[in-house]
Every structure is written in structure tokens, then in C-alpha cells.
Amino acid sequence: MFWSDKRYHTLNFDLRSRFGCKIIKLSVDGGFTCPNRDGTLGNSGCLFCSDSGSGEFAGNRALPIREQLSQQAELLKPKWPNGKYIAYFQNFTNTYSSIEDLERKYEEALSFPEVVGIAIATRPDCLGGDVLELLSRISKKTFLWIELGLQTMHEDTAILIRRGYVLEQFEKAFEKLNSLGIKTVVHIILGLPGEDSARILDSVKYVSRLNPYGIKLHLLHILENSDLLDYYNTNPFHVLSKDEYIGLVSDSLELLNPQIVVHRITGDGSRESLFAPRWSLDKRSVLNGIDIELKRRDSWQGKFCK
Numbered sequence: 504m505f506w507s508d509k510r511y512h513t514l515n516f517d518l519r520s521r522f523g524c525k526i527i528k529l530s531v532d533g534g535f536t537c538p539n540r541d542g543t544l545g546n547s548g549c550l551f552c553s554d555s556g557s558g559e560f561a562g563n564r565a566l567p568i569r570e571q572l573s574q575q576a577e578l579l580k581p582k583w584p585n586g587k588y589i590a591y592f593q594n595f596t597n598t599y600s601s602i603e604d605l606e607r608k609y610e611e612a613l614s615f616p617e618v619v620g621i622a623i624a625t626r627p628d629c630l631g632g633d634v635l636e637l638l639s640r641i642s643k644k645t646f647l648w649i650e651l652g653l654q655t656m657h658e659d660t661a662i663l664i665r666r667g668y669v670l671e672q673f674e675k676a677f678e679k680l681n682s683l684g685i686k687t688v689v690h691i692i693l694g695l696p697g698e699d700s701a702r703i704l705d706s707v708k709y710v711s712r713l714n715p716y717g718i719k720l721h722l723l724h725i726l727e728n729s730d731l732l733d734y735y736n737t738n739p740f741h742v743l744s745k746d747e748y749i750g751l752v753s754d755s756l757e758l759l760n761p762q763i764v765v766h767r768i769t770g771d772g773s774r775e776s777l778f779a780p781r782w783s784l785d786k787r788s789v790l791n792g793i794d795i796e797l798k799r800r801d802s803w804q805g806k807f808c809k
């Protein structure tokens with residue numbers, strides 16, 4: 504089973520099928536913070552989080568949202584003159600503010616020319632009733648998805664990485680979003696300390712059973728400016744090799760419900776801030792490696808999905 508030229512259900516395939524043209528995500532920084540960083544839940548954030556709130560390539564938060572979108576659209580226009588956009592609120596917790604502030608920022612993004620939808624990354628514990636009501640209204644008039652950073656289904660790892668919420672909170676938020684007809688994209692990190700391939704695939708199977716709109720598979724990046732590097736220096740743990748990662752992503756795709764849209768299968772670390780694994784900077788080679796491995800196995804997304 505193929506999705507255009509890929510053996511997995513890519514975001515590009517999904518968006519082209521919906522909109523009939525190239526859809527490009529433009530990352531904006533909404534100027535938010537995170538309860539796991541501002542002292543509400545913690546001061547240091549998740550163990551792997553960087554100073555930029557896990558959004559290394561988002562726009563400049565000092566600029567208005569339309570200006571951030573405009574700058575990125577200008578750069579992409581020559582390559583995709585007929586492309587349309589999804590405004591992606593990527594870094595920190597993008598539902599963590601007053602309702603008025605959230606609505607103003609989302610609407611500002613939606614008012615930008617050729618924006619056909621909006622993607623909002625947040626935490627399951629930042630989806631109160633008023634926020635859900637706002638998101639429900641927005642989802643009725645535009646294409647919307649919400650991203651939730653689950654990272655792992657295992658509670659001991661969640662404590663180790665200072666995620667700051669338990670699995671039950673994630674499940675409740677996921678169910679509420681589902682009941683409102685709001686699409687959810689779930690993030691999983693491959694290579695967290697203490698997680699072998701069996702534990703990683705437990706999380707993949709768990710997400711597959713939930714059957715969200717989408718999934719992001721991230722490689723764990725150890726960034727220079729993160730607490731994870733301090734942890735690694737005092738508690739060295741296994742860092743995945745390129746071949747191990749390609750094998751694990753292929754295993755994950757085979758287990759994943761073919762309906763689930765795969766939004767990402769690598770991580771994006773900036774050249775300057777990435778401590779390890781440095782092989783991941785050659786993103787093209789990782790993506791090609793996954794294509795080659797699936798072909799070698801004569802396999803595809805969902806081949807072993809029960």
C-alpha cells in the first residue's frame with residue numbers, strides 16, 4: 504500500500520489530497536511560555552527542552568504574527584509560487600494565555616493571505632473548557648489540528664523527563680478533543696533514556712490504538728543548551744545510531760494504523776546547538792534510509808497493525 508511515492512501516509516500526501524496544491528507550514532512564535540517553565544509546574548521544563556521551547560526554527564517572537572508569516576512566505580514564494588499555508592504555533596505552550604490573547608493571535612494568523620489552516624502545539628493540561636470552546640469554534644471555520652507532546656506512554660520515563668503530567672491527563676484531553684471533532688497529532692520521542700526498542704514500540708502501538716489524525720516520530724536530540732546534556736554527562740545513556748533509528752522508525756511505521764498521517768519521522772536540530780547525534784543533521788540521508796529499509800523489507804505503514 505503506497506501513498507504517492509512513499510510507503511507511509513505522509514503529511515504532504517494528506518494535505519495535497521485535501522487542498523489540491525502544495526501546503527507549507529509556517530512556524531510562528533506566539534510569544535507564549537509554558538507552565539513547565541514559568542514555575543507553575545516547574546522552572547526548568549522537560550529534560551530535553553531548549554531555551555526556545557522546543558521550536559528551533561520558529562519565527563522571531565519580537566515580531567507581530569503576520570510579520571513572521573510574511574517573512575517566511577517571502578522566502579518560500581520562489582519555490583512554491585502557488586502554495587498555500589498552515590500557520591504553525593510551534594514552540595512553548597500555545598494555549599497557555601488568556602482566551603482573548605489566544606483568539607487574537609490565532610485570528611491574526613488566519614487573516615494572513617493564503618493561510619488555509621492552523622496547527623497549535625500544546626500540553627494536555629492546558630486545554631481547559633474555555634480553551635476547548637475556542638478551539639471548537641475555530642475548527643468549525645478552518646482546518647485545525649492540535650499537537651500534544653506525549654513523548655512516551657511509560658510513566659517512569661515521563662517522570663524522568665519531567666513531562667509534568669500523567670498519562671490519564673493525556674487520555675482525557677485526547678478524548679475531549681475527539682469528542683469536539685478536533686484533530687490531534689501526537690508526538691513520540693525515540694531514544695529517551697532508559698527506553699529500549701520494546702518500550703518505544705509500546706508507545707507507538709498505544710498511539711496507533713488511539714488512532715489520532717496524526718503522529719510525529721522524533722529522534723531524541725541532545726541539545727547544547729538543554730538539561731538533557733547535563734543528564735547525559737552524569738548518567739550516560741545509549742544514543743541511537745543512524746541504522747538503529749532507521750530500523751526503529753521502520754518497525755514503528757509497520758505497526759501504525761495506515762489511516763494515521765505521519766507528520767514527521769526525524770527531528771530538526773540546528774547545526775550549532777545539536778550535541779548528539781550529529782548524524783541526524785543529514786536529514787535527507789535519514790529519510791532516504793527509511794525509504795530504502797521499507798523497500799528492502801517489502802513493507803509499508805500498517806503492515807503489522809492489528
Ligand code: SF4
Nearest residue numbers: 537539548549552595
Ligand atoms: S511542554 Fe514543551 S515547551 Fe514546555 S517544557 Fe516541555 S518541551 Fe518545553
